[in-house]
Structures are given as structure tokens and as C-alpha cells.
Amino acid sequence: MIYSDKQYGVASARLNELRDAVAVAKARETDQAWLKQAEIAGIKSQIADIEAELAEYDLLKSGQVSFSKTYALEELPRVLVQARIASGMSQTDLAEKLGMKPQQVQRYEATDYMGASLGRLIEISKALGVKASGSFEGPKQAGGSVFAWGDADDIVWGQLPYKEMIKRKWFDMPRGANPVERVKEYFLQAAGPQFATALHRKKMHSGNAPNEYALLAWQARVLERARGKIEAQEIGPFDVDDRWMPQLVDLTKRKDGPKRARDLLASKGIVLIVERHLPGSYLDGAAMLADGDTPVVGLTLRHDRLDNFWFVLMHELGHVFLHLFDGLRFDFFDEEDGSDGDAIEAQANKFALDALIPGDLWDQCLSRFALSEEAVKIDAEAIGIDPSIIAGRIRKERGNYTILNDLIGLGQVRSQLEEAGDDLD
Numbered sequence: 001m002i003y004s005d006k007q008y009g010v011a012s013a014r015l016n017e018l019r020d021a022v023a024v025a026k027a028r029e030t031d032q033a034w035l036k037q038a039e040i041a042g043i044k045s046q047i048a049d050i051e052a053e054l055a056e057y058d059l060l061k062s063g064q065v066s067f068s069k070t071y072a073l074e075e076l077p078r079v080l081v082q083a084r085i086a087s088g089m090s091q092t093d094l095a096e097k098l099g100m101k102p103q104q105v106q107r108y109e110a111t112d113y114m115g116a117s118l119g120r121l122i123e124i125s126k127a128l129g130v131k132a133s134g135s136f137e138g139p140k141q142a143g144g145s146v147f148a149w150g151d152a153d154d155i156v157w158g159q160l161p162y163k164e165m166i167k168r169k170w171f172d173m174p175r176g177a178n179p180v181e182r183v184k185e186y187f188l189q190a191a192g193p194q195f196a197t198a199l200h201r202k203k204m205h206s207g208n209a210p211n212e213y214a215l216l217a218w219q220a221r222v223l224e225r226a227r228g229k230i231e232a233q234e235i236g237p238f239d240v241d242d243r244w245m246p247q248l249v250d251l252t253k254r255k256d257g258p259k260r261a262r263d264l265l266a267s268k269g270i271v272l273i274v275e276r277h278l279p280g281s282y283l284d285g286a287a288m289l290a291d292g293d294t295p296v297v298g299l300t301l302r303h304d305r306l307d308n309f310w311f312v313l314m315h316e317l318g319h320v321f322l323h324l325f326d327g328l329r330f331d332f333f334d335e336e337d338g339s340d341g342d343a344i345e346a347q348a349n350k351f352a353l354d355a356l357i358p359g360d361l362w363d364q365c366l367s368r369f370a371l372s373e374e375a376v377k378i379d380a381e382a383i384g385i386d387p388s389i390i391a392g393r394i395r396k397e398r399g400n401y402t403i404l405n406d407l408i409g410l411g412q413v414r415s416q417l418e419e420a421g422d423d424l425d
Contacts, residue, residue: 001081003110008057018043079130094127097127098123098124152193152196162183163179165183187217195331196216202215202333203331206334207337237269245355249356252388258416270320271295273296283333284302285312285313285315285334287319287320289331307388308336309409315334317355318352323344357389376391391408392408
């Protein structure tokens, strides 16, 4: 890595020497062509390395680079050097800011900060505007995570998946604009700074390790679209009263049930938004509040199946009625295959299961043992629900996803819920 303008000059001179060496080698006549080619290849490899280091230094010096990933602690020394160069500071400038001799900064950087104390590393990080972050997973992790930020200033905006967000046209990117600044502006406008504070902790129920910044970006998009529906007065008043849930369950029997469900939820004051998940989020659904009092259910339709749609929808409605207004201050994000060891998620699961198939009726379902399509259809008709719900529950409880494939409603949801602004492809 190049640390200073002086080293940049030395590297540039060395680059010119190597380029001249390639020209000389190519002009040299020899009977051993293979040896000549090997020599040229070796020199070109050195040239490529130096060119890469020069390009990195030029980029850093231009000030047009942002550090947009979480760095492991062992990577911190290199990040500090990069941050110094990008800030336009020489080693002498940093030394003066810290009240030390330039030679000390030179020694730190030459030895990857091996001799620096923790206190000194913190001091240098603050001087350069470098934020460190990390994560911990306990040995008895139950398949869930909680993400929280003290305030919006704790967000490393460059970690939001802005390239994917631009690709999906969530916001425009004028020529010459800084993408990190644009993604920050988008989030603050779409979600608001309060969604990156302790007042809106993200509770993730997942069987995989999610990317918290992908969750944050996805939430901003869902809230933006939900607010559009609220402002257009498409959403009725909400009351924490779930006695109308049988109406929703009855819609499972309709071929256009998902579409009708969205309309029913809107009339009851709940916004349903379908938005494709972002890479790294492993997300099926979420429940949150828009503007403090309007429930929003977001679905990704990661699995385009009727059984998945109805269960995930009911699970998120469980959060709406049981948890969103009880002071927990969580935004709930769920992956269908997450662990059931969490008491809050167990409550939402029970709400969903009881709403779709009450326990006493489930105990009477012979299809749990017969495992035939005919038996599932008979039980579904008796209960008054779509066969996909029984088929999906049987598959889930048995852990066998190869059975009853023709009854789960594969490919029957997305086409019903497409609307302007949906990102389902």
C-alpha cells in the first residue's frame, strides 16, 4: 500500500522502469521464447500490482470514496490509513492533530498499528471519522437477532445496499451525485430518522444471519409506499380488535383471495405492501407502524405459494394485534423457517395457526395421517378453508416438503398482488 506522496512518486518511477523493461524484453532476440515470455509475464505482474496501488491512492486522495462495509477488527489498521489519505491528511497532518511526532504515525502505519494501545486506536479513529462495528452471537442463540442504533448518526449510510436500490429505481442518481449521500437522503425521506433509533429496534426471527442494513433499506421502501396509500386515503381507521379475522380466513377459499385480503385489510386500517426482499435479508414478512399509529404488514413473497402467503400474513397480523401496541417498541421481521424458541414469535405463530385452523378442528383432521390429496380436500371443505393451508401445515409439521405439492398453490399469489410500485420480479 502507498502511504504518502513521496512513496507515490517512488512507485511511479518504478512503474516507468518496469514498462521500459517490458519493451526491452520484447525487443530482445533469443532462441528460448518460453523464457522470454515468462520474464515478460513476471514484469507485467509487477506492473499490475503497482498500477493497482497507484489507482487506490489516487481514488483516496480525490476524496470521492466512502467506506461502505463493516470492517473486522484486524482490518482496522488498513482502514485508518485509507481514511487518512481520503481525508487529505499527510502523516504529518495527522500527527499534528493528535499532538505527536510525525515519526510516530509513520511507525504506526509501517507496523499496521501493532504497537498502538486501544486508547490510541480509539483516538485516531475519532480523528479520522472511522466508526468500528461488530456483532456477537451467543452459544445458545435461538434463531433471532435484535438490531438497534442509538440514533440516525450511528448509521453507516454507505452500508445500505444503495447499488441494488438504484438498480430497482427506488431513487434517482443524477450524474456526479454521491450515492452514499443520496441513499441517506432517501432513507430519511422515506422512513424518517426515528426508524434508526432505539425507539424502533429491529427484531429479526430468522434461521439465517440477516444483513441488518438490508432490513433497514427494505423497511424504508415499505414505509414509503405505505405512506403513499395513507396519504391517498386508501386506508381506513384502525382499531385493535381482531373479531373480523373470520372474514379474512373465509377469503382463503376464493381464487382471488390474496387480492381481496389486501382490500379487506385496507378497510380495517392495515396497509399491506408487497416488496421483494433484498439480498442477505432472508425475509418473508414484517410488521411495523407508519406514522406512529397505522399498522403496516410487508410481505416479500419470497416463496410464491398460497400456503406461505396465508401463514406469513396471519403471523404478521399476530404481531399487529399482540405486540405492536404493547410498548415493546419492536419492528418485527420474520423468516418463515426461523426457530420457534422465541416466546414472542411463538405467540404470533399460535395466533396464525388458531386463526386459520382452530386447535380442536386440527385434531379432527384425518389428512394429517392419510397424507392424501383427497383427504386434505375433505378436511378443508369441512373447516371452510383452502386446501393449501392444510397441505402447508402438514408439510411444515412433518418437515417433509416433497408431499402434497399440487395443493400448496404454487405460483398463485404474485400475479394477484402486482400493482404500481411493486418489485416482484
